[in-house]
Amino acid sequence: MSEGLVLPKFSVGVGDRFAHQAKAQLAACIKAGEAGVEVVPVWNKSNREHTIIGTDPNQTRKAADAAVKELGWDKPYFLDADHINFKTVDRFIEPCDFFTMDVADEIGKAAKPEDVDAFVARHPELVGTVTIPRIAEPFKTDVAFVKGVANKFLAAVQDAGKIYRYLVEKKGAGKFVPEISMDETDFPQTPVELLIILAAIADEQIPIQTIAPKFTGRFNKGVDYVGDVAQFTKEFEEDLAAIAFAVKRYGLPANLKLSVHSGSDKFSIYSAIYNAVKKFDAGVHLKTAGTTWLEELIGLAEAGGDGLAIAKEVYREAYAHSDELRGPYATVIDIDDAKLPKPEEVDGWTSKQFTDALRHDQSNPAYNPSFRQLLHVGFKIAAKMGDKYLKALEANEEIVAKNVTTNLFDRHISPVFLGK
Numbered sequence: 001m002s003e004g005l006v007l008p009k010f011s012v013g014v015g016d017r018f019a020h021q022a023k024a025q026l027a028a029c030i031k032a033g034e035a036g037v038e039v040v041p042v043w044n045k046s047n048r049e050h051t052i053i054g055t056d057p058n059q060t061r062k063a064a065d066a067a068v069k070e071l072g073w074d075k076p077y078f079l080d081a082d083h084i085n086f087k088t089v090d091r092f093i094e095p096c097d098f099f100t101m102d103v104a105d106e107i108g109k110a111a112k113p114e115d116v117d118a119f120v121a122r123h124p125e126l127v128g129t130v131t132i133p134r135i136a137e138p139f140k141t142d143v144a145f146v147k148g149v150a151n152k153f154l155a156a157v158q159d160a161g162k163i164y165r166y167l168v169e170k171k172g173a174g175k176f177v178p179e180i181s182m183d184e185t186d187f188p189q190t191p192v193e194l195l196i197i198l199a200a201i202a203d204e205q206i207p208i209q210t211i212a213p214k215f216t217g218r219f220n221k222g223v224d225y226v227g228d229v230a231q232f233t234k235e236f237e238e239d240l241a242a243i244a245f246a247v248k249r250y251g252l253p254a255n256l257k258l259s260v261h262s263g264s265d266k267f268s269i270y271s272a273i274y275n276a277v278k279k280f281d282a283g284v285h286l287k288t289a290g291t292t293w294l295e296e297l298i299g300l301a302e303a304g305g306d307g308l309a310i311a312k313e314v315y316r317e318a319y320a321h322s323d324e325l326r327g328p329y330a331t332v333i334d335i336d337d338a339k340l341p342k343p344e345e346v347d348g349w350t351s352k353q354f355t356d357a358l359r360h361d362q363s364n365p366a367y368n369p370s371f372r373q374l375l376h377v378g379f380k381i382a383a384k385m386g387d388k389y390l391k392a393l394e395a396n397e398e399i400v401a402k403n404v405t406t407n408l409f410d411r412h413i414s415p416v417f418l419g420k
């Protein structure tokens with residue numbers, strides 16, 4: 001089913017809100033290569049981020065191409081139309097070659113009863129005792145259960161089919177990597193649900209190369225995983241087993257892999273991901289985004305002088321517009337207002353105090369997750385500063401780039417893809 005563009009086994013989604021860090025991000029992938037593992041970059045910026053900042057995907061394309069050229073990267077790289085749907089996809093079609101089709105809004109909408117019945121009739125293998133290699137306990141299902149799952153997900157998969165066929169019409173089959181995302185929804189999908197969803201995706205003939213389920217536990221933006229790591233590990237491994245089974249059983253692309261969204265900063269599950277992927281000889285896509293914007297702020301703060309002043313100004317404004325900034329991210333942040341320092345206090349901070357509070361170093365007692373999360377959603381403030389912010393990035397390019405590369409390689413690529 002998979003011809004044309006192929007997403008390699010290991011890939012990292014990188015976000016670059018202000019289109020100034022593509023080189024520093026690519027440098028982290030180059031370091032991965034030097035350390036012995038090929039990890040290719042996928043630049044992702046969602047419609048939401050483009051809209052908030054007032055940019056468009058062509059700028060991301062330009063920045064990515066320029067970085068690739070300058071650093072002489074000769075491996076694949078991609079540009080992700082991130083979390084698009086039918087309404088928002090158009091401006092991504094030309095510059096992008098990876099499409100994350102977000103069908104979360106369609107989950108739970110009823111499909112036509114005759115479609116649900118046809119799905120169940122087509123898949124007797126999903127009813128009864130479902131034995132999947134490498135999953136210790138077979139799943140027990142019945143018709144009512146499979147029907148229930150189909151009722152929850154079939155309409156969403158059909159919607160993805162429509163978007164996929166539209167993209168094929170516009171770009172041509174094999175000219176892009178399709179992903180389906182279901183992460184921005186209320187309830188995690190269990191491994192058996194994932195299997196049923198994959199059967200429906202194969203029926204719909206969407207040759208997805210990655211799928212982003214919602215995993216158990218909380219994946220808040222910019223901070224560590226909150227949840228039961230043992231449970232996550234079990235479900236992640238079962239998801240890998242379900243995917244391997246679905247690839248064979250339903251003829252989905254052989255490189256189909258899990259995509260871990262909101263994947264930056266989830267330090268406590270990285271070794272579980274590394275071990276599971278290794279155990280199953282599977283691939284994985286780790287998506288990080290806003291973590292790079294925070295490294296820009298850390299770099300500016302570390303530079304001192306005007307850079308530190310800008311970082312403080314961003315905090316002051318973010319604090320003042322906190323509700324408005326948090327709105328679009330309400331389900332993926334947990335800020336404790338009582339832990340937010342007053343801007344007056346922050347104004348008196350040194351570079352070190354600012355970076356200690358912001359940098360994601362859990363061993364540092366001065367690290368403040370509430371401070372970090374508020375700034376994570378505060379990129380709109382920097383966007384409003386316009387040229388002043390961009391000029392500061394340019395003036396402090398070296399120190400910012402060092403933070404971006406180090407964060408991406410040391411704290412993300414190394415634990416997830418190298419196991420250290």
Ligand SMILES: [Zn+2]
Pocket residue numbers: 083181183184212261262
């Ligand atoms: Zn997502």
